[in-house]
Amino acid sequence: MSRNRDLLSKIGLRLDGRRPDELRRIRCKLGVFTEPDGSAYLEQGLTKVLAAVYGPHQVRGGRSKAQHDTAIINCQFSMAVFSTTDRKKRPRGDRKSTELSMHLQQALEAVIKSELYPWSQIDVYVEVLHADGGIYTACVNAATLALIDAGIPLKEYVCACTASLANNDVPMIDISHQEEIIGGPTLTVAALPMSGKIVLMEMSQRFHMDHLEKVLNKALQGCKDIRQILDEAVRLHVRDIGSSTGWANTS
């Protein structure tokens, strides 16, 4: 491997100038749209995601699907055709989108208190506007914010983070598209950061078992850091909304 393709330089900086345990800048906003019950926009570096939540509402398309003890969580992942450098042919329906929809559903089902809404359905739609690595993590984080904006009870935040191993030794978090291309394994973790439980873990490529623990720990630490950022955004949003309505409905 040539020197300029190393994931980590000699002085310990990554290609975009970050340190190994540094996240990309996360900026987010809750309540970007009025039509859905909850919506959120999240930027993680250059990756940009919109999420919308509809529900809980009556089950669409026949009541036979309805569950008597829980709500159906329905997720759809879709990518704008202009989101990648090469134009995509279709926004959804390909294998990757279906897989990501399923993974998203898995992560959200673990955290939504769906037993409170029997016979009903909650729709979560995510739309990727710009894909620059860590699409899944950005989607999970945005969906969490949208669910909070919709007022749906959650057990706690669910945050996702990627981690990798640089130079076969140093774990690093929040992998960008450039770093994904250069190679190295990518570990994606969706976790409940407060209790430290893992709801989804996926790994690509290979590295030695001995490294797994430290990479996983880094990813979990990343999830905790992301939770801090999201929590701050939620608190700011609630403060803004609350003060503009004079805290009308709080008592």
Added chain:
Amino acid sequence: MSLCEAEKTFVLHGVEENFRLDGREREDYRPMELETDIVLHAFGSARLRLANTDVLVAVKIEIDVPFPERSKEGKLEFFVDCSANATPDFEGRGGEDLAVEIANTLSSAYRSKHAFDLTKLCILKGKKCWKVYVDILLLECGGNLFDAVSLAVKAALWNTQVPKVHGVNIDGNNIELNVSEELYDCDRLDVKNAPVMVTVCKIGEKCIVDPSVAEEQCSVGSIVVAVSGDKFSTVLQTGTGSLHPATLMESLKLGHRVAQRLDEALWATLRQIKPGQDVGFLK
């Protein structure tokens, strides 16, 4: 959203009195917000928010081979994606009918060479041309999609920068293009006559423009006119109802008048946009 008879009558009476639900007159538009350069990696982009309707347009350019029968022209392709974020009805393939209708209307509106000159996109006759993909993403539907989409498309094409081609090397069948490496060494597209679409909606006896979702439900039929410069480039009748020829002519005139006002307003807005302004969903 569905309205009951009483609500529909209320809307209808408002239109009759020239005082609509939100206090507008029949020829008034709702407030609009326009931003350009919102998608960083596209050649041009725009986001238009018309009250609750939110449209994001990105333009991508590729090098392609011209159609044999139109060897001197480039290609322009529209693609509409109805995001499920707008309404759960669009989930899966639910929005496809609407998407195809909008895309087809746009391409027929842009087909005339007076509306948009495709020959400017030709690089080498019969061999190489630019293919312009206009990708439209509907993020929220609050009525009057056609108008919002056409304005956003025009703004995005205005914003588009086509890299300059400095030279062409022909070696047998091999064609090498010498495209400028400079980031800002670009050509702008000529969108002076690019069509602007206006939906004229007939409610009761009167015609209105820019219908909201509630008004769209009360209408018996509507006409979408695309006006390029001072000429029509497409007329499309949508909806279930039928229209009398006299009403049709009247609404065409109304559409023409409003489209020209809208076009002027769009140009005034585009001139105000300065590069490097803060844009995006975070604002």
